[in-house]
Amino acid sequence: MSLERPDTTDDAAIERTPDELEALLGDLVVARDDHLNAPGFVIRPDTVQETLRTLKQQAGYDHLSVVSAQEYENRYESIYHLKKYDDPTQEVSVVVPADKDDPVSETAEPVFRTADWHEREAYDLIGVEYEGHPDLRRILLPETWQGHPLSMDYDKDRPQIATLPEHANPLEDHHRDEESDTMFLNIGPHHPATHGVLHLKTVLDGEQVIDVEPDIGYLHRSEEQMAQSGTYRHQIMPYPDRWDYISAGLLNEWAYARAAEDLADIEVPEYAQVIRTMGAEMCRIAAHMLALATFALDINGDFTATFMYAINDRERVQNLLEDLTGQRLMFNYFRLGGVVWDLPEDREAFFSNTRDFLDQLPESVEEYHNLITSNEIFQMRTIDTGILPPEVAKNYGATGPVARGSGVDYDLRRDDPYGYYDELDWDVATEDGCDNFSRLLVRMREVEESAKIIEQCVDLLEDWPEDERNIQANVPRTLRPDDDAEIYRAVEGAKGELGIYIRSDGTDEPARFKIRSPCFSNLQTLPEMANGEYIPDVIAALGSLDVVLGEVDR
Amino acid sequence: MGTAPAQLFPEFIVDTLGLDSVIGEVAASLVAAFVVGNIILAFTGVAGPWAKRKITAAFTDRIAVDRIGPYGLLIIPAAAVQLLAKELIVPEGVDRPSWDIAPILLPASALLGFSVIPMGQIGPINLHLADPEVGFALVFAFASIASVSLVMAGYASSNKYSLLGGLRAVAQNLAYEIPLIVTAMSAVIFAGTLQMSGIVGAQTETLVTIGGVAIPSWYAFVNPFAFVLFLTANLAEIGRNPFDIPEAPTEIVGGYQTEYSTAYFVLFYLGEFVHIFLGGAILAVTFLGGASGPGPESIGFIWFVVKIWGFFLFTQWARAAIPRVRIDQLIEIGWKGMLVLSFANLVLTAVIVGVIA
Known part of the structure; x- marks a missing residue:
């Protein structure tokens, strides 16, 4: 793995116009295919690495958000959505068409490590083959699956029996190394510490981990396909709740809402934006509380009091969300152009409940600091374990608390503002430790920042004039965005950059709906953190990544 | 030395019932052992399905079992039926019979330890089965058989996690048993005997009298440093x-x-809990004056029960509050920290006792 630093760091900060970028890329650009969010350059399939390297090193596009692939009538196409960690509003899309009959294009893995999994997914679901990819296997579907489900000629009605390959037998030769005496160990798919259905193929030397390979896809439900068969207006919104299902529902809904609203040019009323912001931050607190709770479970063991205390606090914010949305997990509260209903009656009770929660929160956070972060054994366990250097984090496209725990100051709420965030007073929490402890600290500080945001939203909502409480913009009953409009939009979810790529084809359903899951990219960093550490540190690193498998597998 | 130790429990039975043949003595010993064993098993029966849940719930702001019977106490028979009625799953490839012996060995080793523990008097009965001259060494020997059981279970299960x-x-027992025993030896130096009754007896003397209240010379007061060391090593010993x-x-x-599932699982849990109580008993005997406490000697058993349950509570508290260390950190603490400290304690105690006495 190579870790090229930008040669000319000064150039990285400069914002270039699309034409300047085209000039920089020169002959590499075959055509222009601009997206709503970014200029798009069409390149030849054998110049992917050269193009991406130029953009990364000479123009500072150091963040490969996502690789989205799709099949057209006459071609396959992979799109590399690039951003800058320093300024995510500077975006560029690299569009790589591939031959319809022989869809081969060059891999981007040597330039961006994160492309490894993203290209595997594109191969798995669409069928594009990436030449030079180090490990082009299926990633979400079983190895024995026939066909590529999101390709055009795929027969959805044909039943498939996915015969699993023989159970990985530890005594087989490829699992045992005669000379070094290592042991192959399956951690998961059912294991107390995998927080869902995750399978870690681990090679151990005694207690030390030599190699760990996450095996995902156990929770794959083809969420993208489901979204592609729903109408923009109403049928897609319930699905995002089911990605990161750990009560981060509103954050996920916002990802879809933001992409679709920008695609269809819908303006959300200010009042609804404040409600959205407040609800989303409540979700963030709930999600981070659960992350803290389960991390304590991983470090302390099954009987830790911290787990129940944090679940208790999550319960309090969950009650507020229930008052607001009527649901506890699958909220389905956002609508394109606003939210489904106003704050609950009676408003005063809701505000005072919220304030009670906010008043009690600092005390809780203090208690967690007493219980875990200031405990010496806890520090011994988490400080300097699971190291993820910032450059590696960027190379893997890590975002959210994982990136911020490595000192990468990247938060879309501030850097690519949406909702009401830029009107409010709050800070982005970062830590420089790059270890398990830092990631936990970031989450705990983010809870406090979220509380600040909620408090300001409550203040605003309390004084909002009654006749200006507009929760919903005028949105046509049936949305038909322009033919062949493409957009990639992301929000700061609980785990990081949660983005949606949509291509419309003039109908009321998206032609391609691609989810950029932060957990997917974050989980990919696990081997970097875990190799060479002890088993307990792998568990701690996994806990500190805070992955939700529903979002990883979609 | 304090008052002369009362008659041992088997001798008491022999005398009371007038059994003076060899068969009578054997029968009396078995009956005595049966009674003591059942007291301990009753403790674990209460501790495992009920008290442990209640204690953990109290630490974590929950309620725990309260539906079945008063205070949820009938969960104990319910859990027993549930656990014993399930199918015993024997995985393929396990190494029998060691796979079957391991779960029996663990509670057995812990129960054996109680044969030399002076549990104090209840009325005229002195709950103390045997008082050999090397009783103190014996109890550690019995307790450490547990490691054999754990290795056996781990190896015979044919499972990598096991x-x-x-x-x-x-690794853990090696790293902690030595500091544990070395620390305990400082009590032996104070008492000048390996006999359990001697060690307990030596702690009945008055250390100081503060405001009319006589503080006994429990070794926890005499040498708090050794007490803390022992307590820590004991947590590792019982896991x-x-x-x-x-x-x-x-x-x-x-x-x-x-x-392990069902009955074998129960046996393991039983073994662990008996071990916790044995750990508490050793702690009580070595550092907390055994069964001594305020009031007449005939209620000594109650004090003993309070002490070992106190230790049980302490272990549950640790569970709720303290993170677990990593295996390499544990080895480091054991060999580099505890061992050095325990030897320092031993040498210091020897010097003090040598100079003063």
Whole structure:
């Protein structure tokens, strides 16, 4: 793995116009295919690495958000959505068409490590083959699956029996190394510490981990396909709740809402934006509380009091969300152009409940600091374990608390503002430790920042004039965005950059709906953190990544 | 030395019933052992399905079992029926009979330890089965058989998590048994005997009198440093936080007991709890004056029960509050920290006792 630093760091900060970028890329650009969010350059399939390297090193596009692939009538196409960690509003899309009959294009893995999994997914679901990819296997579907489900000629009605390959037998030769005496160990798919259905193929030397390979896809439900068969207006919104299902529902809904609203040019009323912001931050607190709770479970063991205390606090914010949305997990509260209903009656009770929660929160956070972060054994366990250097984090496209725990100051709420965030007073929490402890600290500080945001939203909502409480913009009953409009939009979810790529084809359903899951990219960093550490540190690193498998597998 | 130790329990039975033949003595010993064993098993019966849940719930702001019977106490028979009625799953490839012996060995080793523990008097009965001259060494010997059981279970299960747990158990016990025993030896130096009754008797003397209240010379007061060392090593010995790494459910699933279900699982849990009580009993005898306490000697057993349940409570508290250390950190603490400290304590005690006495 190579870790090229930008040669000319000064150039990285400069914002270039699309034409300047085209000039920089020169002959590499075959055509222009601009997206709503970014200029798009069409390149030849054998110049992917050269193009991406130029953009990364000479123009500072150091963040490969996502690789989205799709099949057209006459071609396959992979799109590399690039951003800058320093300024995510500077975006560029690299569009790589591939031959319809022989869809081969060059891999981007040597330039961006994160492309490894993203290209595997594109191969798995669409069928594009990436030449030079180090490990082009299926990633979400079983190895024995026939066909590529999101390709055009795929027969959805044909039943498939996915015969699993023989159970990985530890005594087989490829699992045992005669000379070094290592042991192959399956951690998961059912294991107390995998927080869902995750399978870690681990090679151990005694207690030390030599190699760990996450095996995902156990929770794959083809969420993208489901979204592609729903109408923009109403049928897609319930699905995002089911990605990161750990009560981060509103954050996920916002990802879809933001992409679709920008695609269809819908303006959300200010009042609804404040409600959205407040609800989303409540979700963030709930999600981070659960992350803290389960991390304590991983470090302390099954009987830790911290787990129940944090679940208790999550319960309090969950009650507020229930008052607001009527649901506890699958909220389905956002609508394109606003939210489904106003704050609950009676408003005063809701505000005072919220304030009670906010008043009690600092005390809780203090208690967690007493219980875990200031405990010496806890520090011994988490400080300097699971190291993820910032450059590696960027190379893997890590975002959210994982990136911020490595000192990468990247938060879309501030850097690519949406909702009401830029009107409010709050800070982005970062830590420089790059270890398990830092990631936990970031989450705990983010809870406090979220509380600040909620408090300001409550203040605003309390004084909002009654006749200006507009929760919903005028949105046509049936949305038909322009033919062949493409957009990639992301929000700061609980785990990081949660983005949606949509291509419309003039109908009321998206032609391609691609989810950029932060957990997917974050989980990919696990081997970097875990190799060479002890088993307990792998568990701690996994806990500190805070992955939700529903979002990883979609 | 304090008052002369009362008659041992088997002798009491022999005398009371007038059994003076050899068969009578054997029968009396068996009856005595049966009674003592059942007292301990009754403790674990209450501790496992009920008290442990209630204590953990109290620490974590919950209610725990309260539906079945008063205070949920009938959960004890319910859990017993439930656990024993399930199918015993014997995984393929386990190494029998060692797979079957391991769960029996663990509670047996812990129960054996109680044969030399002076549990104090209840009325005229002195709950003390045997008082050999090397009783103190014997109790540690019995307790350490437990490691054999854990290794056996880990190895025979033919499961990698079990194997890891078994290996961890050995590493942990090696690292902690030595400091544990070396620390305990400082009590032997004070008492000048390995006999249990002697060690307890030596602690009945008055250390100081403050405001008319006589503070007994329990070794926890005489040498608090050794007491803390012993307490810590004892947590490792019984495998509770921060040293529960042979099981470590979130890391290695269940360690050596991963593959055990139903009756065998119960036996393992029983063994662990008896071990906690044995750990508490050793602690009480060595540092807390055994069964001594305010009031007449005939209620000594009650004080003894209070002490070992206090220790049980302490282990549960540690579980709720303290993170577990990593295996390499544990080895480091054991060999580099505890061992050095325990030897320093031993030498210091020897010097003090040598100079003063």
